[in-house]
Amino acid sequence: MSSPESQLEVRDAHATYGGAVLALHGVSLTVRRGEIVALLGANGAGKSTTLKAISNLLHAERGQITHGQIVFDGLDVAVTSSANLVRRGLVPVLEGRHCFRTLTVEENLITGAIGRDARRSEVRADLERVYTLFPKLSERRRSLSGLTSGGEQQMTAIGRALMSRPRLLVLDEPSMGLAPLVVEAIFRTLKQLNVEEGLSILVAEQNSTVALRYADRATVLENGRTVLEGAAPDLRGRADIKALYLGSPEESAAHLAASADPPSHDHAAA
Numbered sequence: 001m002s003s004p005e006s007q008l009e010v011r012d013a014h015a016t017y018g019g020a021v022l023a024l025h026g027v028s029l030t031v032r033r034g035e036i037v038a039l040l041g042a043n044g045a046g047k048s049t050t051l052k053a054i055s056n057l058l059h060a061e062r063g064q065i066t067h068g069q070i071v072f073d074g075l076d077v078a079v080t081s082s083a084n085l086v087r088r089g090l091v092p093v094l095e096g097r098h099c100f101r102t103l104t105v106e107e108n109l110i111t112g113a114i115g116r117d118a119r120r121s122e123v124r125a126d127l128e129r130v131y132t133l134f135p136k137l138s139e140r141r142r143s144l145s146g147l148t149s150g151g152e153q154q155m156t157a158i159g160r161a162l163m164s165r166p167r168l169l170v171l172d173e174p175s176m177g178l179a180p181l182v183v184e185a186i187f188r189t190l191k192q193l194n195v196e197e198g199l200s201i202l203v204a205e206q207n208s209t210v211a212l213r214y215a216d217r218a219t220v221l222e223n224g225r226t227v228l229e230g231a232a233p234d235l236r237g238r239a240d241i242k243a244l245y246l247g248s249p250e251e252s253a254a255h256l257a258a259s260a261d262p263p264s265h266d267h268a269a270a
Helices: 047-054 082-088 105-114 120-133 135-139 150-162 180-197 208-214 232-236 239-246 249-259 265-269
Strands: 006-017 021-032 036-040 063-072 090-093 168-172 200-205 217-222 225-231
Touching (some): 006 047, 006 200, 021 063, 021 217, 036 047, 105 120, 105 150, 120 150, 135 150, 150 180, 180 200, 200 208, 217 232, 217 239, 225 239
């Protein structure tokens, strides 16, 4: 059973693709109600696979959980359809700014409300809420999504998820390919939703600098397993975290070399 304050629990999850490729081999994390948790790790660490497992979307890529358990609000994710998870409040925003390119921005947003059988008045109210959060989208509401900027497409994808009225928003690399100012604007909006509405957020990010600034806690993955977790301010203050787990191989090697014990004077003299 989940603890009362835990909204999501991932317990020692293992996952494979095609029954052969081991993608996760020991991922554990918790998202408590009303907090932002950053899921960090270098490229290939298993962040996207973890989020797809949480959203029960692995099967679309011939993937499956082979060990462990994922529980959202008392539901066993493995036996709950992704559509039902969305209806219950677990809403993913996948990597790649997925929009219906031939639909307008507003039409894209409206699709987010379809799964919950929203009344027309509710859809109108939710649209205005999204436009208040993302004023750029209000300006581009009649534009085809495929003709908008990368930042506007990411805002559209997040806005469409908000139209589903999530209780846990799961985002995969929202900063990818975006200018720093756009990234800051998106994360400020996510923090606003968290503070003002109590929205729980799990965000996978390679950009650990921005993620740790806005998150309450963080879990770090390396090679498909959890290697570290803790309060975001504590992890932000540790210089070794980025070098050991989040930087390039060259950065990691340099850090490890620099942190190695220097030879003693006697040995050097010899």
